[in-house]
Amino acid sequence: MLIKLPKSYQLNEYDVTDESVYHDRRNVLKKLGFIGASGLLAQSTSAQAGLFDLFKKDPVKAFTVSPLKYQQAPTTSQTLTPEAKVTSYNNFYEFGAQKSQPAQLAQQFKVNPWQLTISGHCNNPLTLDYEDLFSSFELEERIYRLRCVEAWSMVIPWVGFPLAKLLQKAQPNSRAKYVMFETLYDPKQMPGQKNRRLGGGISYPYVEGLRIDEAMNDLTLMSVGLYGKTLPPQNGAPIRLVVPWKYGFKSIKSIVSIKFVEHQPANTWNLLIPSEYGFYANVNPEVAHPRWSQASERRITTGGLLARNRIKTQMFNGYGEEVAAMYKGMDLSQYY
Numbered sequence: 001m002l003i004k005l006p007k008s009y010q011l012n013e014y015d016v017t018d019e020s021v022y023h024d025r026r027n028v029l030k031k032l033g034f035i036g037a038s039g040l041l042a043q044s045t046s047a048q049a050g051l052f053d054l055f056k057k058d059p060v061k062a063f064t065v066s067p068l069k070y071q072q073a074p075t076t077s078q079t080l081t082p083e084a085k086v087t088s089y090n091n092f093y094e095f096g097a098q099k100s101q102p103a104q105l106a107q108q109f110k111v112n113p114w115q116l117t118i119s120g121h122c123n124n125p126l127t128l129d130y131e132d133l134f135s136s137f138e139l140e141e142r143i144y145r146l147r148c149v150e151a152w153s154m155v156i157p158w159v160g161f162p163l164a165k166l167l168q169k170a171q172p173n174s175r176a177k178y179v180m181f182e183t184l185y186d187p188k189q190m191p192g193q194k195n196r197r198l199g200g201g202i203s204y205p206y207v208e209g210l211r212i213d214e215a216m217n218d219l220t221l222m223s224v225g226l227y228g229k230t231l232p233p234q235n236g237a238p239i240r241l242v243v244p245w246k247y248g249f250k251s252i253k254s255i256v257s258i259k260f261v262e263h264q265p266a267n268t269w270n271l272l273i274p275s276e277y278g279f280y281a282n283v284n285p286e287v288a289h290p291r292w293s294q295a296s297e298r299r300i301t302t303g304g305l306l307a308r309n310r311i312k313t314q315m316f317n318g319y320g321e322e323v324a325a326m327y328k329g330m331d332l333s334q335y336y
């Protein structure tokens with residue numbers, strides 16, 4: 001029996017921050033004199049978002065990252081989410097189901113040596129070692145919005161290469177209809193894989209999948225870095241997927257296996273709660289999650305105290321021009 005206890009997913013659309021932060025916030029608010037002992041529940045969402053800044057100081061920078069050589073992205077008018085937030089507010093249940101846990105519990109995670117295997121229905125199966133991840137393909141910067149199914153979002157400057165380049169190298173054959181991804185399984189290093197409660201009740205390894213055309217889309221990125229440096233462990237070092245038009249759970253971290261398969265592969269959140277999380281998981285403001293609306297999101301930026309960071313969610317997270325054609329004729333409320 002799967003235990004359905006991932007905390008962040010039990011909260012309503014305005015309370016998407018993890019519980020420990022929530023309780024801290026109550027205390028901070030009380031100390032600052034903003035509220036009486038029972039006042040916070042009546043306070044607005046925006047107050048909660050802004051106050052995140054107050055007590056969430058710079059994360060412990062114990063993790064080692066090194067600079068990368070890459071082609072810079074064109075400048076953007078979007079406000080980037082500060083690096084300190086990208087690396088301290090994470091979903092990586094292998095290192096704990098609360099947002100602050102991965103940054104703390106993943107610090108000793110060993111990413112070198114690493115092996116990423118590409119196999120299945122292809123003519124040229126291959127294995128990339130740690131160094132190959134950074135040298136086999138030209139690295140480029142991509143500034144993408146990341147929209148979590150929990151209704152928060154960030155704008156992140158990733159560094160990586162299109163997944164298509166790697167897949168082409170493996171030469172998939174006509175039986176390759178889907179691509180399956182797997183995260184490292186190593187309970188000695190990943191405490192959430194040993195402890196069911198810490199790991200949010202998930203059966204590990206974490207797995208994900210894409211249809212072959214989605215995998216080949218130019219937007220689909222294999223990321224090896226962010227903010228110009230290698231990925232910190234909590235963001236999925238040494239290599240993770242980034243699929244910007246889909247909910248964040250599709251963007252699987254710390255990948256060891258990519259496999260060409262004939263049939264739609266399983267994906268972790270769908271396995272855990274199929275009525276709430278599908279295979280496609282395209283960002284869609286019109287299809288509500290059974291327990292909260294997806295019409296808007298809390299954009300995590302610098303946002304000062306009481307700043308209003310709630311914005312409208314865009315279809316396909318704003319990437320419709322590049323991806324909508326792939327879903328022509330599909331009922332996206334059925335294929336959520």
Ligand SMILES: Nc1nc2c(c(=O)[nH]1)N[C@H]1C(S)=C(S)[C@@H](COP(=O)(O)O)O[C@H]1N2
Pocket residue numbers: 086089090091092093094146147148149183206234235236247248249250251252253254
């Ligand atoms: N292996 C693995 N990959 C994962 C997750 C996870 O728990 N385990 N969480 C997913 C979710 S829900 C989100 S929103 C993103 C978060 O990525 P970030 O922490 O780099 O922002 O990673 C995704 N990839």
Ligand SMILES: [Mo]
Pocket residue numbers: 091147148149150247248249
């Ligand atoms: Mo997510």
